[in-house]
Each structure stands twice: as C-alpha cells, then as structure tokens.
Amino acid sequence: MARSLSNMVLKGLSSLRSTHSSRAISGSFYNSAMRYSTTVTSDSDTHDDFKPTNKLPSSGLSVQDVVEQDIKENPVMIYMKGVPDSPRCGFSALAVKVLNEYKVPLSARNILEDLELKNAVKSFSCWPTFPQIFIKGEFIGGSDIILNLHQTGELKEKLKDIVTEANTENSG
Amino acid sequence: MASRGGAALLPRASRIKQKLQSALEASVLEVEDVSYQHAGHAAVKGNANETHFNLRIVSSKFNGQSLVKRHRMVYDLLGEELQSGLHAVSIVAKTPREVGSN
Numbered sequence: 001m002a003r004s005l006s007n008m009v010l011k012g013l014s015s016l017r018s019t020h021s022s023r024a025i026s027g028s029f030y031n032s033a034m035r036y037s038t039t040v041t042s043d044s045d046t047h048d049d050f051k052p053t054n055k056l057p058s059s060g061l062s063v064q065d066v067v068e069q070d071i072k073e074n075p076v077m078i079y080m081k082g083v084p085d086s087p088r089c090g091f092s093a094l095a096v097k098v099l100n101e102y103k104v105p106l107s108a109r110n111i112l113e114d115l116e117l118k119n120a121v122k123s124f125s126c127w128p129t130f131p132q133i134f135i136k137g138e139f140i141g142g143s144d145i146i147l148n149l150h151q152t153g154e155l156k157e158k159l160k161d162i163v164t165e166a167n168t169e170n171s172g
Numbered sequence: 173m174a175s176r177g178g179a180a181l182l183p184r185a186s187r188i189k190q191k192l193q194s195a196l197e198a199s200v201l202e203v204e205d206v207s208y209q210h211a212g213h214a215a216v217k218g219n220a221n222e223t224h225f226n227l228r229i230v231s232s233k234f235n236g237q238s239l240v241k242r243h244r245m246v247y248d249l250l251g252e253e254l255q256s257g258l259h260a261v262s263i264v265a266k267t268p269r270e271v272g273s274n
Contacts, residue, residue: 090209091260091262126244127243128247128254129247129254129261140240141239141243142243143262144239144263145239145243148239149239
C-alpha cells in the first residue's frame with residue numbers, strides 16, 4: 001500500500017518535472033519578497049549583511065495581521081520551509097511542484113526564518129505542520145491534500161480563474 | 173494497570189496506533205515510520221527517531237468529512253505527539269466506501 005502510494009507520488013513528480021521548470025514561481029516569489037525588503041536595501045547606510053532576513057517589515061502590522069493580509073492579497077499563498085526555488089523539506093518541495101504545474105502566481109514565505117510567523121500561521125489555521133496552502137483566502141491544507149486535489153482535478157477547478165487571469169496578462 | 177508512565181515508554185508508533193484506533197475505530201490502520209528518509213532534515217536536529225510517519229487510515233468516521241476535516245481529526249488526536257517531537261505525518265484518510273469502490 002505504502003509502496004503504491006509512493007509510486008503514485010513519484011509518478012506525479014516526474015511528470016511535473018518534465019513539463020515545467022520553477023521559473024514562473026521564482027519570479028513571483030522574488031517580486032513578493034521585494035515588496036517587503038525595499039525599504040531596507042534602499043538605505044545607503046545599510047549593508048546587506050545587516051539586512052534583517054528573518055523579520056517582517058516594521059510596518060506596524062502584527063504578525064497575525066501580516067498573515068491575514070498575505071492570504072487576502074495573494075490568490076495562492078504558501079507558507080513553507082525554504083523558498084520555492086530551494087525548499088528545505090520534501091513536503092514543501094512537493095507542494096511547490098504541484099502548484100507550479102498550474103503556472104499560477106505563487107506567493108511564499110519561509111517559516112524557517114521566522115519563528116513568530118510560523119506560530120502565527122499555525123494558530124491562524126489551527127494546523128500543526130508545514131507547508132500550508134491558501135487559495136483565494138481559503139485554507140487548503142498541506143502537501144497530502146494539495147497532491148490529492150491535483151490528482152482528482154479539484155485543484156484545477158480552484159485555480160481556474162487565477163490561471164485565466166495570468167494567461168490574459170501574458171497573451172496581450 | 174496501564175499507567176500513563178507505561179504508555180509513554182511505548183514507541184511513538186504504538187502510541188499513534190492506539191490513539192487513532194480507539195478514536196477512529198479504523199478498519200485499516202497502517203503506521204509506517206519513515207523518519208530515516210528525513211535524517212539530516214533542516215528541522216530534525218540530530219535525533220531522527222520517530223519524527224515522520226506515513227499513516228493510512230480507513231474509518232467510517234470520515235464519512236461526509238472533507239479532506240481538511242479528516243486531517244484535522246487525525247492531527248487533533250496526535251496533538252501530544254506533535255508537541256513532543258513528532259514532526260510530520262503523511263495522511264491517507266479514506267472511508268470504507270471510498271476504498272471499496274477502488
């Protein structure tokens with residue numbers, strides 16, 4: 001049983017790997033990350049070494065507010081271990097690969113770098129593990145669920161209008 | 173007779189099995205320790221024992237429940253384990269009917 005499941009996962013993975021690179025994701029991830037780091041890097045007195053890589057911007061928002069804002073403003077939001085280009089956990093890697101298949105803009109935060117954020121996400125969703133995926137504000141679950149929704153076709157349905165928006169922008 | 177202290181001495185796999193079995197009355201319950209696959213993992217510091225499990229559960233308690241709800245049921249039952257070093261579980265949660273129709 002377990003073997004057949006892992007075969008299923010591997011089969012899914014290899015088909016994803018062959019059809020699509022992580023290019024689309026890295027672009028949107030860095031855009032999103034930029035949004036939160038520009039105020040720091042534009043300061044001429046600030047050397048990169050002193051840039052707070054693990055902290056959210058001091059925008060006056062509580063970390064709970066940041067999570068709420070994240071999932072409200074980003075149609076596909078993933079809280080993961082590592083970054084989409086370099087996941088630090090197999091489950092996060094799997095979730096990114098599945099989402100990547102749909103070429104939707106993906107916003108991500110690395111919870112390994114911010115314990116406060118990690119705890120805020122956990123209590124927000126009442127879900128103990130990562131990755132955690134939100135689509136259009138709805139909590140979807142972790143990698144098992146995203147893979148399952150992918151295989152049943154439900155994920156395609158959920159991402160349909162997001163995919164359409166992205167295609168419309170690109171095909172102009 | 174079965175004291176709390178005694179239960180804590182059981183391997184985590186056995187505790188997981190007990191907790192899930194008694195609450196979910198599972199007709200199929202497979203608990204596979206896959207921690208070795210995650211040794212050296214970013215969040216597994218040195219101790220890679222019983223941190224990662226694959227669970228396959230068939231239970232009529234999942235009837236009418238979404239996947240998220242089913243996973244939440246399992247996570248709720250494993251709350252203590254997650255607090256005490258269980259790092260991740262991969263969950264396959266089916267109803268008897270879903271399995272029968274496969």
